[in-house]
Amino acid sequence: MQIRFLAAFILGASTLATQNADPGQKSNAEFAKLSEQFVHETLALSPASASQAGYHKHVDPKTGKTIALDSQLDDVSPDGIANQRSVYAKWRERFHNETPVASLGAEDAADWHLIDDQIGQSLLEFDHIQNYRHNPTEYVELIGASLFQPLTDDYATEDIRLSDVVSRVQATPRFLDQAKSELLDADPIFIKVAIEENEGNVDLIQETIAAAVSKHPELKQRFDQAAPPAIKALKDFSQWMQNDLAKRKTDRTWRLGKEWYAEKFRLVMETDITPEQVFNEAQSAFDKTRAEMLELAMPLHKQYYPDHDDHATLGQKERENKIISEVLQKIADDHPKRDDLMQTAKDDLVGIRQFIIDKKIVSLKSRDNLKVIATPEFERGIYSVGGFHSAPPLDPNAEAEFWITPIDPKTPEASAESRLREYNNWVLKWLCIHEALPGHYVQAEHANEIQPETRRLVRGLYGNGAYVEGWAEYIAQVMMQQGFANSDPRYRLSYLKVWLRAIGNSILDIRMQTMGMTDDQAMHFMMDEAFQTRAEADGKLQRAKLSSTQLPTYFVGTTEWWRLRKAYEAAKGKDFNLTDFNDRALDEGALPVPWLKDVLLPTR
Incomplete structure (x- = not known):
């Protein structure tokens, strides 16, 4: 009942604004009305998605009947699928004809593009990729x-x-x-x-x-x-x-293949960058990060292996692999027991929260709705380690969940040990930062306060994946720069290993989906060049096959966040404030980061 009241209030406010506005404001009011109708109509087509969004009751505009969406399952019959496609195509035409993007201000134009790209993704799915088949x-x-x-x-x-x-x-x-x-x-x-x-x-x-x-x-x-x-x-x-x-x-x-991958990539990233450009940038960043890891690893290697030489007789890559691998092996010895993963994460979050407050990294909201729970079993195919599930945009006070995937009791000891070494006590701190504080959870908490509510829903439902994953990695790097974990070189090296993996995600996804990379080549790349354990590499190999274009969002998004940050610092000069920048960027919701620059730093 509350949700329907708020929706009706927005429609009423839009109508009132239309009656008293100049032509530019009128277009915005019309767009707000259309976008609300679009969101509600398309959510009603998928009751499961409606529940995820916090949209619980839908009034059918044709019959006036109220539909309790949470009690229904989607219609995935041929007629149901055809109807969904028809609805998306109809709405694309309406948005283009009734509220062309050129008539909108920066904020509404950003929402217009989010909706248009979402429709584009849906039509690409219905017409070409066809996962439903x-x-x-x-x-x-x-x-x-x-x-x-x-x-x-x-x-x-x-x-x-x-x-x-x-x-x-x-x-x-x-x-x-x-x-x-x-x-x-x-x-x-x-x-x-x-x-x-x-x-x-x-x-x-x-x-x-x-x-x-x-x-x-x-x-x-x-x-x-x-x-x-x-x-x-x-x-x-x-x-x-x-x-x-x-x-x-x-x-x-x-495998999607080059044509469909390129189109999906464009719609997911929502930038002009191509898979080929990302691949080349990632290759360069991969080599640079390995060099940084070697520099950090050298003094630790002397400490851990006083009887070893520095492997100077090996070739450059072999030497990097040997020294870095030996140090990472020692660091990985410090890991939780297989039944203590969740409690270790809960304990880590306490210290992380205090560090955020002490260093004024970003504002934390007053809600305390984050729960650390086991990953639901039906999600463990894609979330083999963990993940984050936010409170619905229309119900921000509901439970937000940081998922930790437990090690199955049937898992052999060697496989369990491999995973625990990958997510050792140092890497687990990063996971808590990325998925929860100040990563996905904090980002979602800021986004769930966006007004008006229609904008919150649009940016929550169709938010840019590179913004979301990029924030989680950008802010992990900020935490490290601010001295998290007492600037311990074990944490810094562990984080660089994680960042190397994020860079490698782009290389892996593009090569697997468009360049015929084999399973053996992928495992060699992850284990021998990116220092991943077999358990981690096995999980990532499966994920790369299940989630095309998602893996590059980490590298693409992080790169875009740092470009925005540098531009914002340059514009503010001595008045730059870290908390202010992070808060302002988060308070806009998950816009593609290049568009976010137009909102935060308007040129006129």
Whole structure:
């Protein structure tokens, strides 16, 4: 009810502004009205996405009927998919014709471009990439997210939210039947991950949801009727993927290829930079970072290995590899026990928060809604180490989650040790900075206070990935510059290893998706040139196949953040203030960083 009231208020305010505005302001008011309608209409097409955004009730403009979105699952039938495509195409035409970008001010123009690029991504998906026909993980993860979100978002009383979950459990067999009708074929990696994640969906219903509804007798009866057919449908879907979908011949693979990759890259990055340019810049930055690592590693190498020489007889790259690897091996000895990952992260966050306050890095909001939890099982295919899940843009007081992926009890000791050494006590500090404080969590907290609400929703839903990932790495570098961890060389070297990995992400993604890089070549690159353990490299190899164009956002975004920072410092001169810059940049939300410069440093 509250969300509908706020939406109605925005529409009313826009109408009033239109009546009393000059032509330029009128265009802005019309754009605000259109963008709100677009967001609500497209969210209503995907109830699972609506729940993620905090949009819970939708009034159908044709019938006037109020739809409780949290109790529904998406329609992924052929008619449902066709309708979605039609809606996006219609809205692109409306925005171009009714509120052309040239008629808008800088803030609204930025939102216009975000929406237009989002529509472009959607149409590229519908018309060419078509994951809905070739990638079953899309369906498996949608089910998991739709069942999980109402459990953690206090948009209503517990009994209402659980009733919504049970309704979605009831709809699961229908949804999976539709998924089967759409899926034509799939690369083996998509099937492998979908089957693994689908086990998490079964567990979510059998364990988590079952335990929650057991406290509500009136819901338990509905759940007991809905759960068995849903679980059967999920298990049947896994068997169908293994016994039918996996055996279908296909020319499609997980590789996008140069043409589709370039177009998706343009729409994701939202800059003029090309994959080829990023690849060349990343190669140069990769070599430079390795040289910095060698400089830091040399004194540590003498300390750790007093009986070793400096390997001067080796070639340059071999010498770098030997010295840096030996030092990193020693640093990696300092790692948590396999059952202590989450508690170690919680402890690290306490010290990180105080450092941010003491050094005045960035303003922290008064909300204390961050929870450190285990990564949901249905997300562990892509989040093999951890991740961040923000509070919905329309419900900023809801729970925000820093996910830590636990080590499965079935994982062999050698594999578990490999992962723990990769995410040792020094690298784990970086992970907490990147995913939580002052990284993704702080960025999301600032973004969730943007006004008007329509702008907050646009920038929250369609925010630029390079801005988001770039902020998390840029601010980690700021923390290091400010002396985090007492400027300990072990932390600094560990961070440079992480940054080398971020640079390598761009090289890896572009080579794998467009240049035919093999699995063996990828593993050699990650392990022998980027100093990653086998466990980390295995996870990244899978991720590169599942998430084309996402991996370069770290390097591209960080580079753009530093360009903006230097331009802002030059403009402010002696009046530059670190907290002020970081706050102002975050308070605009996830705009492409080059556009952000136009907002923070207008030329007129």
